Amino acid sequence: MQVNHSHILLDACCVLNFCASGNFLGILKSISAEVVVTTVVQEYELKTLQRLKQEENEGAIQFEEAIEQGLLIVVDFESEQEEESYVNYAAILGDDGESATCAIAVHRQWAIATDDKRAIAFIQKEAPYLQILSTPEIIKHWSEAAGLDLSEISNVLNTIRLKGRYLPAKTHPLRSWWEAALK
Structure with missing residues (x-):
């Protein structure tokens, strides 16, 4: 980024x-x-x-x-x-x-x-x-810079979804990355 x-x-x-x-x-x-x-x-x-x-x-x-x-x-x-x-x-x-x-x-x-x-x-x-x-852009950048594995990324995104009540818009360019990381 x-x-x-x-x-x-x-x-x-x-x-x-x-x-x-x-x-x-x-x-x-x-x-x-x-x-x-x-x-x-x-x-x-x-x-x-x-x-x-x-x-x-x-x-x-x-x-x-x-x-x-x-x-x-x-x-x-x-x-x-x-x-x-x-x-x-x-x-x-x-x-x-x-x-x-x-x-x-x-x-x-x-x-x-x-x-x-x-x-x-x-x-x-x-x-x-x-x-x-x-x-999503900043979280993706940070996760790459920090070398997080998929389970760590998934935990972070789930925490943001639950505590922050946030999910990228369906039209967001990184929505598919976000959803794939949550699985």
């Missing part, structure tokens, strides 16, 4: 999936760019992760550890233009996390990682020059 930008902004859905996997730190370490979340996503995700059952709080712990270790950088709006785009995007997308992520990605020309169909369609229209990555 080649990241064509200096930074990659993780949307809330990807953060949840990676934390659900139990391998958040390893996944971040495998990415060859600075990995970033917006303050909006950080605040929302931490609350979501902390609300999960006690056994699943490992995700919140790894999320905080990633920030402490510098594997995950938290950024906020730096200009009126970013804030204005955020407000405009929120009116279109209807979600604060995706809107903040898209606004900062567009203005700073950073790659974005999201699984949200509306956000993907919006970015493709608004900023077609930005690279868009997804949970």
Whole structure:
């Protein structure tokens, strides 16, 4: 997986999936760019992760550890233009996390990682020059970099499916890889 930008902004859905996997730190370490979340996503995700059952709080712990270790950088709006785009995007997308992520990605020309169909369609229209990555692409890259065997990959994907409640769309290019690994 080649990241064509200096930074990659993780949307809330990807953060949840990676934390659900139990391998958040390893996944971040495998990415060859600075990995970033917006303050909006950080605040929302931490609350979501902390609300999960006690056994699943490992995700919140790894999320905080990633920030402490510098594997995950938290950024906020730096200009009126970013804030204005955020407000405009929120009116279109209807979600604060995706809107903040898209606004900062567009203005700073950073790659974005999201699984949200509306956000993907919006970015493709608004900023077609930005690279868009997804949970399956990043998980596949990480699993290859970490040298996971098929049973380990299957366990991770099942955990994401159950705890993260995520399954790639039927039209996703890596859906067949995902399904094959689950068997």
